[in-house]
Amino acid sequence: MFKDYVGETEEDAINTAIEDLHIERADFDVEVLKTVKKGLFKKGSVTIRVYVGEHNDSPKLTEFTDEEPYENIEIEESIVKNTSSNPLPENEIEEKVVNFLIELVNKTGFEKVQFEITSRDDDKLTVALISDDSALLIGRHGQNLDAIQVIVNAYYLQLKDNSYKRIVLDSENYRIRREESLVKTAYYVARRVRASGKSALLEPMNSYERRIVHRALDEFPGVKTESEGEGAIKTIRVIPE
DSSP, rough: OOEEEEEEEEEHHHHHHHHHHHHHGEEEEEEEEEEEEOSSSSEEEEEEEEETTTOOOOOOOGOOOOOOGGGGGOHHHHSSOOSSSSSSSHHHHHHHHHHHHHHHHHTTTTOOEEEEEEEEEESSSEEEEOOTTTHHHHGGGHHHHHHHHHHHHHHHTTTTTTTTTTEEEEEETHHHHHHHHHHHHHHHHHHHHHTTTOOOOOOOOOOOHHHHHHHTTTTOOOEEEEEEEEOBEEEEEEOOO
């Protein structure tokens, strides 16, 4: 379904939609339908269209026959494949990271969580959290997993180690599934933007997820992307060229 809203700014219109629909910003897509610039004797306004659910009322993917199906998009190989031959810590730094994770997760109330190192490369060390309560560990849109990841990376920076640029946490292949979802949504929205000639906003994302979307649409014909907002969590606008 979709519904239109008007506000003095795009943010005002989005906030009105959130209050009216009683949903979170991450649960819908936004397309800008009309922008009226502020003049001397008139107020500016922005009309948006909010898409909720499976976008049944918006253009279908099958209408775009000139593009490769988005299901064929390649996901980052280092995330998909287990590139670690040893799931246990191999050195003092890895042992410190895993021990810190064990203590941190235990303090949050989770029990019987196992930790396995699933990949090692120059860019990142990926640690999988294995638990019967994986859904709770991951949280809504990965919020809990991201929060734990932020804390463990802050700890890792204090170790002043140059083995890895960052620590990535995963559980039940959430990172893989999330990246696939982000890329598919990015392609869907890009095709809709190109067909309509009107820009659209994606859901708020952290910097890592934004890089995935920017990279996915970098060579997509007819559109460009720009990050909007302040702080660590920003949105991406897909703009027709």
